[in-house]
Amino acid sequence: MKKLVASILSLAFVAGIGVASAVAQDDHGAAAGGEAHAEGGTPHYPMQHPKHVDWSFAGPFGHYDKGQLQRGLKVYTEVCSACHSMRLVSFRTLEGLGYSEAQVKAFAANYEVQDGPNDDGEMFNRAAVPSDYFPSPYPNTQAAAASNNGAAPPDMSLLAKARGVTRGFPQFIFDIFTQYQEGGPDYIYSLLTGYQDAPAGVEVPTGTHYNPYFVAAASLAMAPPISNDQVTYDDGAPQTVDQYAKDVSAFLMWAAEPHLEDRKRTGFMVMVFLVIFTGLLYLTKKSVYASKEH
Numbered sequence: 001m002k003k004l005v006a007s008i009l010s011l012a013f014v015a016g017i018g019v020a021s022a023v024a025q026d027d028h029g030a031a032a033g034g035e036a037h038a039e040g041g042t043p044h045y046p047m048q049h050p051k052h053v054d055w056s057f058a059g060p061f062g063h064y065d066k067g068q069l070q071r072g073l074k075v076y077t078e079v080c081s082a083c084h085s086m087r088l089v090s091f092r093t094l095e096g097l098g099y100s101e102a103q104v105k106a107f108a109a110n111y112e113v114q115d116g117p118n119d120d121g122e123m124f125n126r127a128a129v130p131s132d133y134f135p136s137p138y139p140n141t142q143a144a145a146a147s148n149n150g151a152a153p154p155d156m157s158l159l160a161k162a163r164g165v166t167r168g169f170p171q172f173i174f175d176i177f178t179q180y181q182e183g184g185p186d187y188i189y190s191l192l193t194g195y196q197d198a199p200a201g202v203e204v205p206t207g208t209h210y211n212p213y214f215v216a217a218a219s220l221a222m223a224p225p226i227s228n229d230q231v232t233y234d235d236g237a238p239q240t241v242d243q244y245a246k247d248v249s250a251f252l253m254w255a256a257e258p259h260l261e262d263r264k265r266t267g268f269m270v271m272v273f274l275v276i277f278t279g280l281l282y283l284t285k286k287s288v289y290a291s292k293e294h
Contacts, residue, residue: 072251
């Protein structure tokens with residue numbers, strides 16, 4: 001029996017070393033993607049892993065910073081909405097950011113949506129109401145692609161949950177306990193702040209822009225969308241690319257999961273209930289079998 005256990009442990013140890021070595025090589029390849037380009041090898045994307053940001057909504061007790069979300073909405077409406085839709089987010093959900101019903105109505109009225117058909121069977125445009133959804137800046141996907149070098153900008157409704165780079169060994173083990181779910185915001189923030197000149201040996205196709213954090217290639221069609229002082233904040237927050245990127249990334253996380261705080265509160269109460277219930281079961285067992293002979 002001891003030999004069997006020792007054999008199993010040995011195999012597990014060897015397998016662990018193999019996995020760690022493979023992941024380390026993968027991480028090294030991702031970090032040195034530019035070198036692979038220069039040497040003619042196969043590059044790994046992203047070339048650099050996303051930066052880790054200390055988000056207010058991280059962890060089991062995380063919560064949204066409504067001030068940051070309001071700033072992120074401002075960045076989206078003044079910058080991102082020119083190309084990116086958010087068709088799964090209705091205006092009335094903005095009350096979750098701390099806006100009143102009247103403010104949401106006024107905000108929605110700034111947009112036009114297509115409605116109909118009317119009595120004549122024709123579609124028409126009207127001012128949006130809170131029950132409407134953020135309209136797309138383009139009439140269809142083909143028009144969006146034609147206006148952006150052949151690549152249609154992705155919808156941002158669920159972008160913070162759909163995007164993200166898997167963290168390798170051993171980080172993903174710790175992520176289980178820390179409940180790391182901020183891969184999407186980390187990726188969006190890194191992408192927005194990661195534009196730079198291509199290193200020597202890396203060829204960037206015409207009409208694209210080098211970004212080592214892009215998950216699909218060495219460059220992307222989207223030009224750097226934000227610059228310093230592009231959006232005016234009313235609360236005195238820094239008007240820098242770094243702050244803009246953090247704010248809009250947090251806002252997109254909220255857009256993708258507006259009930260995150262409720263989910264975490266419910267999960268915490270369930271865990272407390274399970275602990276209490278387990279204790280009661282143990283005490284009940286002791287009481288039932290206290291007078292029994294063992």
